[in-house]
Amino acid sequence: MRNNYCTKSFIKFLSLACLCICNVLTAQAQKTVTLYGKITNPIADSIGVVFNNERVTYNPKMYSAKVNTDGSFTLVFPVVDNFTMLQMIHGEQGTELTVAPGSDLEVSLNAKNFDSSLHYSGKGAAEANFCALHELQKGAMLDFDRVGQSFCIEAPADFEKSLDSLLQTELAFLNKNKKGLNTEFVKHWEAYYRYSAYSIMLIYPRFHEMQRKRDVTVKDVPQESYTVVNDVPEKFDDKLLSLSTYQTYLQRLYYTKLDAAGIKNEKDNPALRYRKSDSTLKLLYTKMPPKSAEYTAAIYLYHMPKTYSAEEADKELQLFKTHFPESEFMPLVEKAVATVKKINEGSQELDFTINTIDGKTMKLSDLKGKVVLIDFWASWCVPCIAEMKYAAKLEEAYKNKDVVFLNVSTDEDEATWKSAIAKHKIEGMNMRDQSVSKLYGVSTVPAYFLIDKEGKFTAMNSLRPSDGDKLRAIIDSLLK
Secondary structure (H helix, E strand, C coil), rough: CEECCHHHHHHHHHHHHHCEEEEECCCCEEEEEEEEEEEECCCCCCEEEECCCCCCCCCCCCEEEECCCEEEEEEEEEEECEEEEEEEEEEEEEEEEEEEECEEEEEEEEEHHHHCCCEEEEECCHHHHHHHHHHHHCCHHHHHHHHHHHHHHCCCCHHHHHHHHHHHHHHHHHHHCCCCCCCHHHHHHHHHHHHHHHHHHHHHHHHHHHHHHHHCCCCCCCHHHHHHHHHHCCCCCHCCCCCCHHHHHHHHHHHHHHHCCCCCCCCCCCCCCCHHHHHHHHHHHHHHHHHHHHHHHHHHHHCCCCCCCCCHHHHHHHHHHHHHHCCHHHHHHHHHHHHHHHHHCECCCCEEEEEEECCEEEEHHHHCCCCCEEECCCCCCHHHHHHHHHHHHHHHCCCCEEEEEEEECCCCCCCHHHHHHHHHHCEEEECCCCHHHHHHCCCCEEEEEEECCCEEECCCCCHHHHHCCHHHHHHHHHCC
C-alpha cells in the first residue's frame, strides 16, 4: 500500500525506471476482471486501476468507477494476459494487485487504515490477499529494483552477494505464504524477482561508475565491472512476455553482453558505427525463442531514429520482416523507419510552432540562418538535468554567435516544468509540447538534434552537451 500516491507520479516513475507494467492486446479474446465492494470512510468519489496495454510503447490505461455515497462500487475492466499487474487507486492511496482473466473480487477497505484493512474475497482472492500482504509486510514490488540498484556502489563480488540476499528474502516470503496460491501465479511471482535481479546485474557496470563518481554522465566503464554481466544467464521463456522484468532483461541482455566483450558502437568511425547494433540483433534473432526475439527486435528498432542512417534502417526493417512477416509490431517498426528518413542527415527540419515560456511565438523555420540545438528533456529525467550544467557551458561558449539552444520539455504539468527551469537555471529558449517529441520520434529523453543554418538535420551521432569538444567541433564547422 502507498499513501499520498498520485497516479501521474506513479506513471512518471515507471517511465523513468523503465519498468513499465506491460500487457499487449493480441488476437486473443479479451476477458474481464470485476472488482466490487464497499469502502468505509472513502476519501474520493471514485476508485480506479491503471496498467499498460502495450509492450513496445508506453500507453497506460486507467479504468475507474464511481464510489457511491454508501461507499459501494463496481469496476469491470478488460485484460488479456494470464496475469496482469496493476495499481488500484483510491484518492491519493493505492496498492499493487495481480489479477487473472475472470477474477471476481469483493474488496473490503477502510480508507483511514488502508494498509491494514484491505481484504479480498471471491474468485482470485488468495492471490489478491497475497499481494496485499506482501505490500503490507515487504513494500511495493518496485522497491526491489530501487534497493537492488543501491547495491551498485559495492564492488562486484559484494554487489552480487547483496543482490542475491535480497532475492532470497523475497523468495523466502513467497515460500512461506504460498499455501493455497495458484501454481502458475507462484511461478509468475518468482520469475518477476529473478528477472529483476538479472536486469539489475546488467546495469551494474554503468551504475557502479555513476554512483562511485556521483555523475550520471559517465562515458567510460572499467572492464572489470563487467564480470557481473558475465554471470547473467541466457534464460528465455516466451510465456513470461507479460512480465515487465523479463522484458527489461530481454532489452538489456545482449547489448550489455557485447559491452562486456568490448564491442561498441563507434560514433567517430562510420564503418563501425552500427557494429554493436547489428551484432545485438543478430544474437537475438538466433538465440532467443520466437516471441521473445520478435518483441526485443521490435522495441530495439522502435528506438532506432537516433541510431541508424536511412539506409541502415531500411536494411534492419527488411530483416525484421524476413523473420517476422506477420508481426503485430510491424506498424510501429515501419513508423520508426519512416521517422529515421525524416530526421536523417541532410533532410529538411520538421517544422513546428515554438511557444516560449515568456510568451513569444514563432516557427522553427524562422530560425533559419542560425545553428539550432534542440534538447528534448523532462523535469523528472535525472540524466536530462545532469546534462544541463554542460549545456550552460556550451551556451556560454556560443554567446552572441548564431547558435540557438531550444529546450523542448515533455512534462505534462506546466507548474512542474516552470519550477524545474527556475531551480536548475535552464537558459536558452524554453517551450513545452509533447507533440513535438512525437513528431521527431523521441521515445526516450534526453534526446538532441542539431540543425544547420539551412534548416537541415546534421549528423550528430547522438552526442550530448557532456561530450564537450566533440559537439563543439561539429557546431564550429556549421558556423563557417
